[in-house]
Amino acid sequence: QVQLVESGGGLVQAGGSLRLSCAASGRTFSNNAMGWFRQPPGLAREFVAAISRSGVSTDYADSVKGRFTISRDNVKNTVYLQMNSLKPEDTAVYYCAAAPVPNLPGAISLYDAWGQGTQVTVSS
Numbered sequence: 001q002v003q004l005v006e007s008g009g010g011l012v013q014a015g016g017s018l019r020l021s022c023a024a025s026g027r028t029f030s031n032n033a034m035g036w037f038r039q040p041p042g043l044a045r046e047f048v049a050a051i052s053r054s055g056v057s058t059d060y061a062d063s064v065k066g067r068f069t070i071s072r073d074n075v076k077n078t079v080y081l082q083m084n085s086l087k088p089e090d091t092a093v094y095y096c097a098a099a100p101v102p103n104l105p106g107a108i109s110l111y112d113a114w115g116q117g118t119q120v121t122v123s124s
């Protein structure tokens with residue numbers, strides 16, 4: 001199993017930026033594709049971004065394309081989510097997740113490890 005710990009959340013004004021980090025331990029990090037998800041208040045968890053285990057392939061939800069960037073450092077066992085041009089509707093608890101597959105996970109069910117989440121609040 002892999003253990004995941006997110007950090008970097010906080011309160012930011014609309015138009016601002018935040019960078020989330022997710023540190024992994026346990027199962028070999030580079031064997032996992034990684035994803036970021038978020039859960040807005042009162043709503044279901046939704047996909048934000050994913051990255052293959054090599055870092056070559058990435059995928060984004062339409063709502064964040066052009067504003068968010070996912071990246072990973074397989075030496076530091078960390079995945080990042082750079083969030084720019086933040087909007088109030090980006091307010092959510094953000095979770096990172098790991099999937100023991102080489103490419104972009106095609107379904108949330110492929111993710112078998114989750115972090116505890118970090119709160120991101122964007123004020124208008």
